[in-house]
Amino acid sequence: MSDAMAIVRNASEEEFELRRGPWTLEEDTLLINYIACHGEGKWNLLAKFAGLKRTGKSCRLRWLNYLKPDIKRGNLTPHEQLLILELHSKWGNRWSKIAQQLPGRTDNEIKNYWRTRVQKQARKLKVESNSQRFLETIQCFLMPRLIEQMEQISSSSKSTSQSSSSTPTMETQNPAISSLLPYQASMNSDSMTNQPYENPSSVTSSTICFSELPENLQYPTSPTHAFGSLLNDCHYDMEAFNLGPMSEAGSGDFLLSDGQMAGGDWTSDDMAGTVWNMEEFWQFKKPEE
DNA sequence: AAGTAGTACAACCGCTCGTGC
DNA sequence: CGCACGAGCGGTTGTACTACT
Known part of the structure; x- marks a missing residue:
């Protein structure tokens, strides 16, 4: 698919549209809450059970690079x-x-x-x-x-x-x-x-x-x-x-x-x-x- | 103030690796 | 051994923001 931001349909695996692009506050909250209750790992299942219309990969990346509590923001010293x-x-x-x-x-x-x-x-x-x-x-x-x-x-x-x-x-x-x-x-x-x-x-x-x-x-x-x-x-x-x-x-x-x-x-x-x-x-x- | 160029960074993609069957 | 799958890694892209003209 050439359009990178297009909605991906994969009817064989998902019955819903996979979301792409920037994460919303609601999605972040869902992910944080789910991980707080169940921990990390099994990202595909996590995405599914957390109600996120994202790939497991995307969830993992969002968590590791942005949402994880010990992430340090700001300029590099x-x-x-x-x-x-x-x-x-x-x-x-x-x-x-x-x-x-x-x-x-x-x-x-x-x-x-x-x-x-x-x-x-x-x-x-x-x-x-x-x-x-x-x-x-x-x-x-x-x-x-x-x-x-x-x-x-x-x-x-x-x-x-x-x-x-x-x-x-x-x-x-x-x-x-x-x-x-x-x-x-x-x-x-x-x-x-x-x-x-x-x-x-x-x-x-x-x-x-x-x-x-x-x-x-x-x-x-x-x-x-x-x-x-x-x-x-x-x-x-x-x-x-x-x-x-x-x-x-x-x-x-x-x-x-x-x-x-x-x-x-x-x-x-x-x-x-x-x-x-x-x-x-x-x-x-x-x-x- | 508006347009443009440059920058920073979040997110995606393709690939590899490890593991279980 | 080979396949499927999950996880992780490095490369790349898209875009919001900022600086400059």
């Missing part, structure tokens, strides 16, 4: 963006696997983020989004800038807030994340030590300012090139960065320090305003054709 970049460099388009490391975020959301923001910039740069060159660009520029931004948030919050938050941290929310932190011991930045991360709630605006990038910044010909030119003043331990293809799990993975992960409520509304501005970032000089 710098920490989450960094984690996505890191995990994607490791696992590729394994969105569900990546989503498992970001509590409250769905694979769909992460996929959308990657396609609409990251890949779009790759296209602008005429860099193949899955190429080694693009991977290097991410590693050499995006990740350090995100780390720097998180560092700024950290130091800012330390100076303005001494109260420790009782809000669950990313680490405590998801033990899997804390297990992904071999990187912490390698980061030599003064504020990248293992100090507990304070609640950054005092930070209300922390959009990365990429105007700090050198005006004549060249597209990196190598990771070393990029780090050397950009991060000499940033106190990063270059040895700590695994600048290789990052495709293998294990030692040397580029991961966040414990201090970055713990203590801060990265999910707070304040942090939701910390949209990492990709457009500003990509202002550096495009590679020669």
Whole structure:
């Protein structure tokens, strides 16, 4: 059927018309109530018994991506963006696997983020989004800038807030994340030590300012090139960065320090305003054709 | 204010995988 | 082994919203 929004008739299976398109409040309520009473699973039967004129597939998707109580709304924090970049460099388009490391975020959301923001910039740069060159660009520029931004948030919050938050941290929310932190011991930045991360709630605006990038910044010909030119003043331990293809799990993975992960409520509304501005970032000089 | 372009994201589709018979 | 079915995954599309002219 060419008309994607057409009503599907399948008389052999259903005596009613299957609904498609946006969910209504009534449908959402039906689905929520049914799952509250009977739990998830058996989606086709669920759709039938809940009185929903939807496919089981559709119900499952609606629940997992939108209605589930622990779904986190709002912009991705710098920490989450960094984690996505890191995990994607490791696992590729394994969105569900990546989503498992970001509590409250769905694979769909992460996929959308990657396609609409990251890949779009790759296209602008005429860099193949899955190429080694693009991977290097991410590693050499995006990740350090995100780390720097998180560092700024950290130091800012330390100076303005001494109260420790009782809000669950990313680490405590998801033990899997804390297990992904071999990187912490390698980061030599003064504020990248293992100090507990304070609640950054005092930070209300922390959009990365990429105007700090050198005006004549060249597209990196190598990771070393990029780090050397950009991060000499940033106190990063270059040895700590695994600048290789990052495709293998294990030692040397580029991961966040414990201090970055713990203590801060990265999910707070304040942090939701910390949209990492990709457009500003990509202002550096495009590679020669 | 209106039209247009760009963006974000919800939803759908096709495919694969696992399981039970 | 092969089939049917449910579940899940990644890719793609449609559209509402926003920014820009």
